[in-house]
Amino acid sequence: MVRPVCPQCGWIYFIDPKVAAAILVEQDGRVLLVRRVNEPFRGLWTLPAGFVNGGEDPAEAAARECLEETGLFVRVLGVLDVIAGREHERGADFIIVYHAEVTGGELVPADDADAAEWFLRSELPPLAFNATKKVLA
Numbered sequence: 001m002v003r004p005v006c007p008q009c010g011w012i013y014f015i016d017p018k019v020a021a022a023i024l025v026e027q028d029g030r031v032l033l034v035r036r037v038n039e040p041f042r043g044l045w046t047l048p049a050g051f052v053n054g055g056e057d058p059a060e061a062a063a064r065e066c067l068e069e070t071g072l073f074v075r076v077l078g079v080l081d082v083i084a085g086r087e088h089e090r091g092a093d094f095i096i097v098y099h100a101e102v103t104g105g106e107l108v109p110a111d112d113a114d115a116a117e118w119f120l121r122s123e124l125p126p127l128a129f130n131a132t133k134k135v136l137a
Contacts, residue, residue: 020092021062022049023100024080024135030120031136034069034113040088041128047135050112051092062098070116071108074100083131095131
């Protein structure tokens, strides 16, 4: 890959990838999903997820996003998958998907979600992202 270089000072421009973190929570044979309020894919369902802030641990980012979008506190159990490939212009280049369990809270949608519900894998609603589809396959 050829990177842009400043002809005066030699500074090299590196494109930093965006990283997101997602949570797969399963309980009583169901998976937790949230319905998006923002474009792209407004009205479609996805795992609780969001961007990792600079200096933030990705597992903590995933748990934070879950709390913000669902009202549920979770304990991260481990990495489930790392999915590469930007799905839309403002999307992440990498999504780190964690498996987690609920430790408290009350299921209340907020932030980027207007609904948060538990679904059987055999009765999933329309899904927003290929990454979500891959994790739930």
